[in-house]
Amino acid sequence: MAYGGIYLADEFILETSGLTKEFAGFFAVRDVALKVRRGSIHALIGPNGAGKTTCFNLLTKFLKPTGGQIRYKGQDITAMPPADVARLGLVRSFQISAVFPHLTALENVRVALQRQHGSSFDFWRSKSVLDRFNPRAHELLNDVGLSEFANTPAVEMPYGRKRALEIATTLALDPEMMLLDEPMAGMGHEDIDKIAALIKRISAKYTILMVEHNLSVVANLSDIITVLTRGQVLAEGNYADLSKDERVKEAYLGAGHG
């Protein structure tokens, strides 16, 4: 599937309206309207406690909103369980690297490939039937530069490589849209460059929404940025515009201290 053309009917792959999450009187996310353009890299930024992660968990259905609506490809997914959302091609990553530690890199990717092809309830068959996924799994590992780690248990891989493995596992699902939760969290410079290049490369085929702290990463990668503060959208635009925006500067530097 090639993206990047003009979509009149469904220009936005993911849209929210009035999205709200209230925890006993405290609004972690309030009335957020977000539109993610098909084929773009969209970043969600904001100071600590701005509600980025809550917003993210709402979008991936790991939290239930107390108000508002989420539409994915025109379909209302507000009340849909997370596993079903994943099956629609909207797949998330996690802040803490989410791999299956005692499975090898190859097995990690295979678990994802296996889901789409049924037979996952077959307890009477040998797992050698899964070998038919090996070529595709190797291809995916190769894609993210992990060929040499194919038979290494994930737990023994360096941190940056685990994140790459996580992306390979997500790609195995052949998603349409990926939600990345702080893909660079806890990484050194060298790894950040590698993962950023990887995200840039895969963005040719997928829509990406990411929550990210590292502003230089956001600056280099994103087509559009939404700034959240206190659970609400403060501003939206590209990095060049936002970096001149007084309100954004204030939010990041902390007006309260000035």
Add this chain to the structure above:
Amino acid sequence: MSALTDDTLPMTPRAMRDEMIVFALMAALLAVVPFTGIYPFFVMQALCFALLACAFNLLIGYGGLLSFGHAMFLGTAGYVSAHALKVWGLPPELGIVVGTAAAALLGLATGYISIKRQGIYFSMITLALSQLLYFLYLQAPFTHGEDGIQGIPQGHLFGIFDLSKPLVLYYVVLVGFLAGFLLIYRAINSPFGEVLKSIRENEPRAISLGYKTDQYKLLAFILSGTLAGFAGSLKVFVAQNASLTDVHWSMSGEIVLMTLVGGLGTIFGPVVGAFVIIAMQQYLAGFGQWVTVIQGVIFVSCVLLFRRGLVGELAHLLRRSL
């Protein structure tokens, strides 16, 4: 539970080959037992418990679910088989089928309720449900309460094998055990087993990959309960009775004990654990009530010294998957 299964080695073709060699050794050893002068009743009993522990291990070692009520499957299948054999006069093979099927249904019902919660809450629900059944069996007329169902006819399996002959019974129990063991082994190394392990390792991630994890956990629970029930049905022929002991919560505790002593999440650990515990009960019987104390001490030292269990430590030492 992940802390307990930290050292699981990834499966490789070599690991599978190693395991098949050990399996062949185990089968050969067990096959010659009747000619060694070892009390066959003891080994048969241990085999039933070994299968029970293996079934339990499928759930906790590979699904990360600690059931604290597995005695309910052992006891239910035992009662139903015993009743079917004695009162309905069913032949042994049907008695086993009926008992095992009862355990499967029980697995479906109790699993459906308990997998809705995680961690300690899951364990507590399984315990509560098994206690509920215990009091039901205590009151129900067909179980004969404190007396249990006694003097169960052993009959002829498939009309051919006379189960009242200890040697015949021994091999029937052995075949049953090996078949159950292989089924569990296959389940662990199946496409289903891969998903189950991924759920144990990181459930939110498995969900994010689109797996409806509750369905997999439920299937694991039913499989485990069914095989535990199969062990209970076999045990009826060995013990020739079905009693409240088998549904008591302390039995559930013993299953946990066997599995931990042998090695959680190892293929052969539960078998070794079951033999160790049953041998202790058998050969330390002279100490009376002290058996429990000795068991407790062994349990504590096992957890402190061999956190991975006997087989788990050995596997770690040899860098092999056992």
